[in-house]
């Protein structure tokens with residue numbers, strides 16, 4: 001089932017995302033200076049209030065555009081090769097049935113989209129608002145077995161205004177994306193709208209480990225070590241790997257996200273911690 005409105009565009013179309021904030025103001029980088037090196041998307045001050053930043057969407061898009069090429073490598077290395085296992089867990093939670101339509105939102109370079117395409121699903125639509133990430137997803141797709149790749153369609157679009165018809169999907173997923181969305185509640189409402197009654201929502205997101213010693217180690221790793229090594233690998237100047245731990249630490253807690261999912265109208269919302277609680281996988285149903 002292809003995307004339905006003209007907001008959707010093949011990933012090779014460099015038009016701005018729907019509702020995009022590609023305004024002169026949004027695209028002008030902040031002046032460089034202490035705490036804000038040249039090329040940075042986020043200043044130190046921005047990072048303290050990033051979820052309230054009115055320019056968050058545009059900054060997130062610029063940040064992913066700048067790290068796209070090393071994104072997969074950094075994921076593998078810094079998750080100690082766990083990230084694909086987390087995505088496979090999410091796919092199992094979705095209980096995909098023969099002929100299902102899956103929409104993978106904030107699909108990035110397509111790792112979760114591809115994992116869904118290996119199930120009996122008939123069609124998998126990957127949607128993201130960063131052209132550079134979708135370009136890489138398309139390159140990867142071209143290298144895959146045609147029987148799997150032919151199920152996948154990539155389209156440019158905003159999680160807050162999906163280019164999909166009401167009740168058109170059996171599964172909606174979002175991996176490591178909901179935290180990056182300007183207004184997560186708006187995205188949840190969109191996920192509800194496009195799911196069929198009885199459809200499954202699956203969310204993967206970083207979490208704060210509950211066990212104190214694990215949390216201390218993870219804080220050191222994600223807050224100090226990883227920003228340095230990931231920045232080296234990607235030669236990043238955007239500040240993406242300083243943004244990552246800050247955005248996880250200040251995003252909704254597991255209980256808050258479960259409540260937000262419930263408030264949207266989903267039922268049976270539950271979460272499972274993965275890898276000592278570093279990541280959580282949420283699953284909920286649109287009532288039948």
Ligand SMILES: C[S@@+](CC[C@H](N)C(=O)[O-])C[C@H]1O[C@@H](n2cnc3c(N)ncnc32)[C@H](O)[C@@H]1O
Pocket residue numbers: 057060061064105106107108109110111112127128129130133157158159160174175176177180181182
């Ligand atoms: C951390 S990456 C996750 C990519 C992929 N899901 C994965 O598992 O690797 C986050 C992605 O969310 C996308 N994104 C953030 N906000 C978005 C929005 N409002 N609409 C669409 N995509 C968005 C970014 O462009 C980026 O590709």
